Amino acid sequence: MQEKRLRYENLVNAYNSWLYRYAYWLCGEKATSEDLVQETYLRAWRFLDSLKDEKAAKSWLTTILRRENARRFERKQLAYSEIELDSLPSEREDFDTRPEVLALRNALRLLPKKYREPLVLQVLEGFSLEEIANIFDLPRNTVATRLHRARQKLRKHLNGEEQLVQVNELP
Amino acid sequence: MNCLEFRQQILVDPYTKFGPAENHLSQCERCQDFANEIKNLDANIYQALNVSVPEGLGAKVHLKQSLSEQNNPHKPQLWLALAASLMAVAVFMYQLVAPSAVQPNPTSAIVSLVNQLAEPVIAHVNHKSHDFYAVDHQPISNTDLQSVLSGLSAEIGTKISVENVLYAAICPVDGTRATHLIVKDGSDKYTVVLIPDHAPSKAFEIDDELWRGYISPHPAGAIAVLAAATDNHAVARIKEINDQYIQSFYLSAER
Numbered sequence: 001m002q003e004k005r006l007r008y009e010n011l012v013n014a015y016n017s018w019l020y021r022y023a024y025w026l027c028g029e030k031a032t033s034e035d036l037v038q039e040t041y042l043r044a045w046r047f048l049d050s051l052k053d054e055k056a057a058k059s060w061l062t063t064i065l066r067r068e069n070a071r072r073f074e075r076k077q078l079a080y081s082e083i084e085l086d087s088l089p090s091e092r093e094d095f096d097t098r099p100e101v102l103a104l105r106n107a108l109r110l111l112p113k114k115y116r117e118p119l120v121l122q123v124l125e126g127f128s129l130e131e132i133a134n135i136f137d138l139p140r141n142t143v144a145t146r147l148h149r150a151r152q153k154l155r156k157h158l159n160g161e162e163q164l165v166q167v168n169e170l171p
Numbered sequence: 172m173n174c175l176e177f178r179q180q181i182l183v184d185p186y187t188k189f190g191p192a193e194n195h196l197s198q199c200e201r202c203q204d205f206a207n208e209i210k211n212l213d214a215n216i217y218q219a220l221n222v223s224v225p226e227g228l229g230a231k232v233h234l235k236q237s238l239s240e241q242n243n244p245h246k247p248q249l250w251l252a253l254a255a256s257l258m259a260v261a262v263f264m265y266q267l268v269a270p271s272a273v274q275p276n277p278t279s280a281i282v283s284l285v286n287q288l289a290e291p292v293i294a295h296v297n298h299k300s301h302d303f304y305a306v307d308h309q310p311i312s313n314t315d316l317q318s319v320l321s322g323l324s325a326e327i328g329t330k331i332s333v334e335n336v337l338y339a340a341i342c343p344v345d346g347t348r349a350t351h352l353i354v355k356d357g358s359d360k361y362t363v364v365l366i367p368d369h370a371p372s373k374a375f376e377i378d379d380e381l382w383r384g385y386i387s388p389h390p391a392g393a394i395a396v397l398a399a400a401t402d403n404h405a406v407a408r409i410k411e412i413n414d415q416y417i418q419s420f421y422l423s424a425e426r
C-alpha cells in the first residue's frame with residue numbers, strides 16, 4: 001500500500017500540469033479541466049496495478065483523461081442539453097499576452113478538434129507520432145496528415161489567407 | 172528530397188533531425204526561410220498552449236484521492252453480483268448456442284443465480300433479442316458493430332478484426348450499459364463483455380460449472396472474456412484473449 005501510494009504520488013507530481021493543459025485544450029474551461037484531472041487521477045489510482053511500465057505512464061494517463069472527457073459528453077448527451085463544440089469557447093487567460101501569442105491562442109480555439117488535439121500532444125508535451133497514433137488508435141499516416149493540416153490551417157489563418165471560423169459539431 | 176517533400180515533412184514534425192532533409196536545407200534558401208517560419212510558428216504555438224495551471228493542483232488531487240479512499244471502502248458485494256450477472260448471461264447463452272452439447276443441469280445453476288440478480292439482468296437474459304444466440308453466426312457488418320460501439324463511445328482497435336465479431340449488442344448488466352460481443356478466434360468462440368465504470372481492483376477468474384472466464388480491469392471499466400468450460404482449447408487461451416481485448420478496446424468518441 002505504501003509502495004502504491006508512493007508510485008501514485010510520483011505520477012501526480014510528474015503529470016498533473018500536463019494533464020491540466022491537455023484537458024484545457026480539450027474542453028476550453030478551467031473549472032472543467034480541473035475536474036477532469038481529478039477524475040483521471042481517481043481512476044488511475046483504482047487501476048494502478050494495470051500500469052506495468054512506468055515509461056508508459058504519460059500515455060496511459062493521457063488516454064484516461066481523454067476517455068473521461070468523452071464520458072462527460074455521454075452524460076450531457078443523455079440530458080439532451082448541450083452539444084459538443086468542435087471549436088472551444090474563449091475564456092480569459094492571463095498567461096503570455098503578447099499579441100502574436102493571443103492571436104494564435106484564439107486560432108487554436110477555432111481549429112477543429114481533430115487537428116488541435118494531436119498538435120497539443122506533440123508541441124506541448126513532445127509525444128512522438130507513434131505515441132500519438134497509439135493514444136488515438138489511428139494509423140501513423142493519419143496523425144501525420146492531421147499535424148500537417150493543423151500547421152497549414154494556423155499559418156493561413158494568421159496570414160489572413162483562410163480564416164478559421166467557429167464550428168459546432170454534433171458529437 | 173525536393174522542396175515539396177521537405178515542406179511536408181517539416182509541417183508534420185519540425186523537431187526531428189532529418190537526414191535527407193538536412194542536405195536540402197543547406198542548399199535551398201527558400202526552404203530555409205520556410206523552416207524558420209515554421210519553427211517560429213511552433214514556438215508561438217507552444218507559448219499559446221502553455222496556459223497556467225491552477226496553484227496547488229497536485230495537492231488537491233492528493234487530497235481528493237485520500238478522501239475518496241476514506242469514504243469509499245471496497246465493495247466486494249458489487250463484484251460478486253456482477254460476476255454472477257455475467258455467469259447468468261453466459262449460462263443462458265450456453266443453452267441457446269449449444270443446446271445439443273452436454274449440459275450439467277444449467278437450470279438449477281440459473282435458479283440459484285437468479286436469487287442474487289438485479290432485475291435488469293433478468294430482463295437482459297430473458298430479452299427477445301438474445302434469441303439471436305440460437306442463430307448460426309455470420310460476421311456482422313462494420314456499420315452494425317460501430318453503431319453498437321458508438322453507444323458507449325467504444326471502438327475496437329485496429330488489432331482486432333471486425334470479421335471476427337459474430338454478435339454485438341448493448342446490454343444492461345448490473346445496471347450499467349455493457350457492450351456484449353461474441354467473437355471467434357480461429358475455431359474458438361468467446362463472449363466478451365465490456366462493462367464501463369465497473370472496475371475490479373485486480374483481475375480474477377470465473378470458474379463456473381459451465382463457463383470459464385477472466386475479468387480484468389481496464390481504464391474504461393472492466394473486460395470479461397468467457398468460454399464454454401467444455402471447450403478446452405478455448406479455455407486455455409482465455410487470458411491471452413482477454414489481454415488482446417485489454418489492448419485493443421479503446422474508448423475514443425472523439426476521432
Ligand SMILES: [Zn+2]
Pocket residue numbers: 173174175177195199200201202
Ligand atoms: Zn527547397
